[in-house]
Structures are given as structure tokens and as C-alpha cells.
Amino acid sequence: MSEMYGKGILKGLGVTLKRFWDTYWEDAIWLFRQVTRGERRYRSPEGIAHRASKNARGIFTVQYPEEKLPVPEEFRFVPFLVYEEGPNGEKVMRCTSCGICSRVCPPQCIWIVRTTDPETGRPIPDPAEFYIDVDICMNCGLCAEFCPFDAIKMDHDYELASFGRSVYDKEKLAKPASYYESIRPRNAARENAARAAKEAARFAASAKPES
């Protein structure tokens, strides 16, 4: 080798040293920002956002659980059932127990008991029981994607550690529509508009023959 021995290693160490220096240099910059603008580098939304951006330099780590990366709107983790809150606080499930989610589920972890009218024996669009085996769920989101009633949606809560087997029932799965709108505002607005348009079209169609 004609080159000087150790040159490559020194160059590499230089890269590491620069990273080390960057961490403290960034700290100094953020100290200045804290004094002037009140923005902190650690344990603050702006600090975490900076560390997850293209401008991140030096230390990169987000110190979970003290700090948490914000999840994007599309983030999906374990489905939940959406219900509308009635005027007296009752829960009106959007689910009609049509069974599409249980049929599209790849690991087949959803099972539903349909309600039938005891007199006529015909199905009622309201699930009697609804289970999701969360330990088997692969978080693929297909159930939420293909639900025609916007009744099953993917959650943002990923801290589900438990000591036992987790089979969630209807009670545990049900969450209000307001919660859904808070975690996925853009999706909820789009779906609400689409549903309103559909309702309006149906209303117009049913109103027409009478006039």
C-alpha cells in the first residue's frame, strides 16, 4: 500500500469526532434558543420534531418513554369500534355486523355474533358480540380499509403490553366518534362529508317520487 497507514482510520475517527462535537454544538445552539425563544431541545415537541427532521445533527435518540415520537395520522395499530354518542349518553354503534371485516382479516382474528330478532329471526344491524384477538392481529388495517360503514378504525395507541392473552370484546373495543375525529381529523372530515353526501342523495331519491 503506497498510502500512509492509519490514514483511513484517522479519517473515520474524524467523522465520529464531528458527530460528538455536533451534539454539544447543537446543545449550545438550543441553549441560545431556550433563552431567546423558550424552545428546548429535550422533552419538548419542537425538540423532538427537530431530531426527526432532515436538519437533525449530533445525538438522534428520542428518550422513550419520557419522550415520544408523534405518530402520523395514518399510523395504524389494533382496530377499535366507533360509536356515536346519543343525546342521553348512550352508545350507538356504527357497526351493522355485516361481517366484511371478519372476512377480509388475514389472520382471521375477528369474530362476530350477529343479533337476530327473536320474533322474526331476521338479523338486526347491531352486533351482539364482537371480539378481536389482539395477540393475533397483524395491524394490517384491511378491516378499516374495507368497512363500508366507517365503523372499525385503526387506533393510535401502541402501548398495549399485558401479562395475559388479550382478546378484546365489544366494550373494550368501543370508542366514541369524537375520539376518532381527534386522532384522524383529515380522514374523519373526508368520510363524514362522503357520508353526508350519500345521505343527501338518498334523501333526494326518496323525496322525489312524492313530489
Added chain:
Amino acid sequence: MAVPAPVETLDLAARFPGWVTADTRPGYSGWIVAKDKLLDFARTLRDELGYDYLSSVTGVDYLPEGKMEVVYHAYKTTGGPGIVFKVQTARQDPVEVPSLVSIYPGAEFQEREAWDLLGIKFTGHPDLRRILMWEDFAGHPLRKDWREPYFEEEFKPFKSRWPEGKFQMAEEKARLGDNLTFPAGFDPKQKAEFDPEKALYEALRAYQKAETGLETEHLLVNIGPHHPSTHGVFRVAVILDGETIVNLKPVMGYLHRNHEKIGERNTFLMNMPYTDRLDYLTSMSNNFGYALAVEKLMGITPPERAEYIRVMMAELTRISNHVWAIGFLLNDLGAYFTPMLYAQEERELILDIFEAVSGSRMMCNYFRFGGVARDLPEGVLEKIRDLAFERLPRKVDELEDLLAENEIVRSRGIGQGVLTAEDAIRYSASGPLLRASGIPYDVRRAEPYSIYDRLEFEVACRPNGDIYDRMMIRFDEIRQSLRIIQQTVKQIPAGPIMAVKPAYQVRVPPGEAYGRVEGPKGELGFYIISTGKSSPWRYHVRAPSFINLTAFGPMCVGQKIADLVAILGSIDIVLGECDR
């Protein structure tokens, strides 16, 4: 821009009258070769017609017709479309087909897999043992009459889930001990006199001892399961002469879950999230290959915008995989975790994009037949632009600065673990492994899919085929991927993202299709047979990690034991895909 290779009209039936016929089943293509003439046919194909690269070997069990079929896909390393040929035989026990290992050594592991999972005996195979299942496993699981424990129904969706919801969890339904069946004549109470490692060690000891004049004792050493620097649960059994490797057999299957059997129970759409779990570092690429195969059968093409999004995601995946591979290779060379973590920072930023687009960092499940699941959310294109134009070029240079000139990397990489160009083709190596050996073969150029034919990029290629070149080619490929992303970010049109209405039950016409993409690890292929039902009849994955390992033994022989892990690291395998 590459000129598409002229389509040759081969009439093999006229060339080999009597024993080669065209496959005329509706939706099928290729040639059916008489079983006893297979070797002659393959030799002609390789030596006279130039199909020097045997990409995929797999079997199909046609239970209702009572036959078995072995399907081969061969290509030219100079590019162009491939050729499919098949051998049919009656479905009896055992099914025997001549082995092609003497002509295409790359068939070795794939034939072992077909033997293991489908019970097709390849006569003349040098080492026909089970490869994914263990040695005393009873039966061949991919046969259509084989049923797994906790078997419910042939096809999903299972009827028990809705509307009665009578489902019981498997562990409650069949407590341990109740769900076992034994082959006839087997008594579990009697201790079987069976050594599961016997076949492996016998195969390992079958080598020519070199005459050196020195009488040395050769030593058998098991490395793993688990160590080979923890790319996953993987085991290598080696014979050593001092420190030098004289023979080597990889042992795998510790992560085997029979992905293909699951895939044949699933509906077409259900397989999409399962493909994420093959090579869990490159889920977008896996989605791509599967979507292409099914779209070929359905005869649809995605709209422009979806194609651009797909390519953008696939190339981001390639970058994230390659920085990971480079970082891990340095781990294997002993530079413990500093380069790894530097590389991982960039991967994190790419995963942030995947999370925003698809909802999950690694298990993306983003592609659909005829498009993608959803459009790019607001702000994501800007993020990709920032990464592709600003941050990543700078960071890749920095990583190269850190590693490329490092004396240890150079002395442990240059000239070590050499795979020559001829061997790379013979052993059906693909991806960076093939290109680092001086063969500029890239599916994106050789048989362009999606919009790659109108994007400008070069096929990265390095001449030496050693560990160092395999590391450096990943830097080259990252740069080319950045070029592609920069073009797609500039050119991406507005418009719809799905060619058809999204549906959970897609209608797939009967027939066969082989969809292949240039995945970050190599050529990733999906061979799918549809019978017009909601589930595929056959679903086969040509896994690059698995097939690249065929060349692992030949690369290691003659090297020192300390280089074994580095050579394995330079192949870049993921056991999720290798074991399937």
C-alpha cells in the same frame, strides 16, 4: 436509455419434435418437456440458446388432475424476457424428476426445497436432504392433501367467524397432545433410534481431501444456530483444516412457517400484508413483486401517479435496506455498532416517511392490485424531496468517508470471499451479489417493469466479487436510487391512484404468472397460479436471500473461519425471507 431486447420467437416444439410441446392450458405459457429428456433440453437451453441463468425452480401439486409439475424459469444474463419450462409427472410416491444441479448448480437449494415441501425427488441431486423442515418430519406440507395442526378449513375466510362467532381459540380447542397425528407404524412412546444430524454430517464429510503431504485432522464445527452474527437464527456447519474452511453447509429453517401454505389458504388480498413479513426490512419491495404478479393475471396496470409512488417507495426501501446492510457488515467485521447506528439514522428518517404514507414503519401493506392503498398525505412529498436532494447524498458521502478508506475494512474485504462472474451466474446469485461479481444484471433494466424503462439510472457494477466490492456496490446503488427518487419527485403527475375500484375480493382469471422485481437483496419473484377462485392455487416466492445462500458454501471454501461471518454479512440475508 436501454433498448428493449428484441423478442425472439422461439419454436422449441419444432426444434425438439416429440418431446417438447407448448403449454396450451388457458392462461399458461411456456413449454412442457418430457421428463427423460429434461437434461438434454436444459443443456441445449444453456449452451446453445444462451439462457444461462436459472432463476426459479418450484413444484406445483395438481391434486385433482393427479399430477405434479416442476416449473423452471430461466433467463439470459444479457437481458430480455425469460423462458418457462415444465416437467409433468404422475402424482405418486415418490415423484421423481431428474435434477438440474449438474447443469445449473443454482438449482441445488431450490430442488431441496421442492423435495422438502412437495415431495418431488430429484434424481442425481448431490445432496437431497430436507432444507426447511427438520429431518424426521413426516409428510410434505405443500402437498394439497397435507393438513396442519389446528386445521380449520381449506380456504379463508373461515365460516366460524361470522355470523355465529362460534370461534374458540386454538389452544383451548385442542390442548397439547390432542392434536397430534402420527404416521402409520410410529409409536411415540418408543424412543426412535434416529439421529437427525446424521444426514447433514455425512453430506458435510463427503468431500475430496486435498493431498498436502501433511496428515492433519479435520474438525467439524457448528456455528449457530443464532450466532452467524445474528442476522437471525441461522446455523453453519463447517469442516475446518486448522483455520481454513474445507467444506460448509448452511442449515436453515429455524424461522420457517410455511408462508406458501398460508398463502394458498389466504385470499389474494390477504397475502399482501403477509408479504411484508418475508423480508421485513424491505416490505415495500415485497408488496411490489406480489402486486405485479397478480396484476399480470388480472390484466390491469396501475395509473401513472400510482406507478410513480410505487417506484419512489421501492427505491426508498432500497436505500434503507442498503444502509442497514452496510452497517451490519461492519458489525460483522468487528466495528461494533458505531457505523450501524450512523446508518440507522438515515433509515429512521425513511421509515418516518413509510409510517406517514402507509401507517406502519416496517409492515407497510401499501400496495393494492391496480394501485396503492392511499395517496401521499400532505407534506410527505416535501419530506422525500428534502431527503433525496439534501440529506441523504450528504450522509451517504459521510458514511463512505467513514468506511471506504478504513484499513481494516480494506484488508478484511479486498480479495476475500471472492465469487467469480461465472460462479455467480452458475449459482443463480442475484442482486448486489451478482453485480459485485461484474455481471451488470438488474431486473429493472433487463426486463423493465413499472416505469423503470423511462427513468435514467445506471446499473451499478463492480468487477472483483469480493467483500469490499459487495460493500461498495451498495453505496453505488444508493446513489442510483437517489437519482431515481429525484426524477420521480420532479415528474410525479397528479391523478388517481387506483385503476380499479378497491375491492376485498378480487377476481383473478385462471392461469399462471411470474412477477419479479429487483428487490434490494436480489431478484424477488412471485409465481402464482390461479384457478379462478378467491385464493391462489399455488403461491411461490423466489426468495433472493435463500437462493443467494447457494453460493455461500463455494465462496467460503478456502477462506479462514474468521471471514465466514463477514462473507455472510456481505451477502446480506434476512431469515424471514430465507426461511419463509
